[in-house]
Amino acid sequence: MKLDRRRLIGAAMALGAAGLASNVASAAPRRRSVASARSDFPWADRETYLNCALEHPLEKRSSSAMQEYIGYLTNGPDTGRTKYENRELQENVRGMFARLIGAKTTEIAFVPSTQIAENLVVDGLRIHESGGNVVTNDLHYGGSLFNYRSRKARGLDVRIVKHKDYTIDLADMEKAIDGKTKLVSLALVSNVNGYLHDIEAISDLAHRHGAYVFIDVIQAAGAVPIDVREMAVDLMASSAYKWLMGGRFGYQYVAEELHGGALRPVQFGGSGSGAKDARQYQVSTPNHVGFVCQNEALAYILELGIENIRTHVRPVIEKLQRELPAIGYPSITPRGNRSPIATFLVPDVEKARQRLKKAGVIVTLRNGKPGQMRVSPSVFNNLADIDRLVEALT
Structure with a gap:
């Protein structure tokens, strides 16, 4: 392996980009927007789910397609096979x-x-x-x-x-x-x-x-x-x-x-x-x-766009970073960090767990002294979800 590998990669970028269009299968555009994304995730109406770093809820189209395929597996040959x-x-x-x-x-x-x-x-x-x-x-x-x-x-x-x-x-x-x-x-x-x-x-x-x-x-x-x-x-x-x-x-x-x-x-x-x-x-x-x-x-x-998803989540994370430390939950995630995950220290994990369960707010809690709370919102979350989290903990 040569030590000037980065320069080699840089030289290959144009070729890679040129070949990408012919190498990538493109889906027909079925435009969705970040503004309406919450309606695409029924889970968001049932509880305040802020735990996508553990597992992300299914979007409705994915769920429907899987149900159609499972129907084929259950009932036998139909269009599901082809x-x-x-x-x-x-x-x-x-x-x-x-x-x-x-x-x-x-x-x-x-x-x-x-x-x-x-x-x-x-x-x-x-x-x-x-x-x-x-x-x-x-x-x-x-x-x-x-x-x-x-x-x-x-x-x-x-x-x-x-x-x-x-x-x-x-x-x-x-x-x-x-x-x-x-x-x-x-x-x-x-x-x-x-x-x-x-x-x-x-x-x-x-x-x-x-x-x-x-x-x-x-x-x-x-x-x-x-x-x-x-x-x-x-x-x-x-x-x-x-x-x-x-x-x-x-x-x-x-x-x-x-x-x-x-x-x-x-x-x-x-x-x-x-x-x-x-x-x-x-x-x-x-x-x-x-x-x-x-x-x-x-x-x-791809319809929503990664930058649009990231832009939507950014103020949700910023609100977390402002409000949770103010009520006694210090952040261990750097301010300005541009990922959809923020983690906070928790003085009493069991008390936090009971309060969040009662309020129907789902996050990841880790035991320890102090414990940790990882919050990971996605495109279907909004600022009101953070209000519910903060209210449950105060």
């Missing part, structure tokens, strides 16, 4: 996700989950065999940290950078990365507190040392703009059930130049057999009900 169990639908989903992250469709594989994709990356790069090391940080997903600590116990050189006040100092990452670093792995948006990494700077640093960059975007894709070429990342993965609004499977991005070379397939079978592009990394048979859901969900997200 409408949903076909390669065209799968490729349309692949194309829409590629469009969402600025990639080519040939760089996208379907995977069972983000965690499986990350394991395939670490194994496929053969880091242990090469004597290389992995650099990550403690704002990565807990399952990923467990994975790396387990590998460290078996002899892999793993370096976990510690956060400072729930942010990551680039200088600390720089100290951990060296000429033997094979992989820098992190969550673009942390599930802990929503911290959004400066991924361009980290990619630049990693590539100067000859390392590859993997990002877990499960807390970003569908809510935060992603462009794999501008970010200069090599590998990426996301499950679909959070901000991508449903579907129990995931996506893996593998930069074209890694196909079959630097990243070797380490599991085989299913729909990836014999492929020369990113599909060679697919390890399972098609998840038809997941494709049915994502075919509608991705179209919906």
Whole structure:
């Protein structure tokens, strides 16, 4: 791997953009707007749901399509077979996700989950065999940290950078990365507190040392703009059930130049057999009900527009950051952080849990002294939802 990789990626951007139109399946426009999005999520009328970092409610079109497909599975042959169990639908989903992250469709594989994709990356790069090391940080997903600590116990050189006040100092990452670093792995948006990494700077640093960059975007894709070429990342993965609004499977991005070379397939079978592009990394048979859901969900997200979604959520997060600290819940999410997640310290988790349950407000609460409360609004939430949260806690 050459050390001037960022320049190589930059030179390839124009070619990638030129090829994107021919590589991406486009859905017919069925315009929806952020202003009317609340009506697309019936859950919003039943309780104050502020927990999309755990799981996102289904939009109505996705739900209807899944019910139609389940009807076919229940009642036997009808249009469900030709409408949903076909390669065209799968490729349309692949194309829409590629469009969402600025990639080519040939760089996208379907995977069972983000965690499986990350394991395939670490194994496929053969880091242990090469004597290389992995650099990550403690704002990565807990399952990923467990994975790396387990590998460290078996002899892999793993370096976990510690956060400072729930942010990551680039200088600390720089100290951990060296000429033997094979992989820098992190969550673009942390599930802990929503911290959004400066991924361009980290990619630049990693590539100067000859390392590859993997990002877990499960807390970003569908809510935060992603462009794999501008970010200069090599590998990426996301499950679909959070901000991508449903579907129990995931996506893996593998930069074209890694196909079959630097990243070797380490599991085989299913729909990836014999492929020369990113599909060679697919390890399972098609998840038809997941494709049915994502075919509608991705179209919906693209109709709304990621920047429009982000702009809608921004004042909701800002209101949280103003009002919760004022009533005794200090924030551990940096002010101005542009993700849809904010986390606050909670002096009495059980008391907060009972109050929120009574008020019908759903968030993630973590036990501890102090505990934590993670709040993660989406496009269907509004400022009145935050009023209900604050009122329940006071």
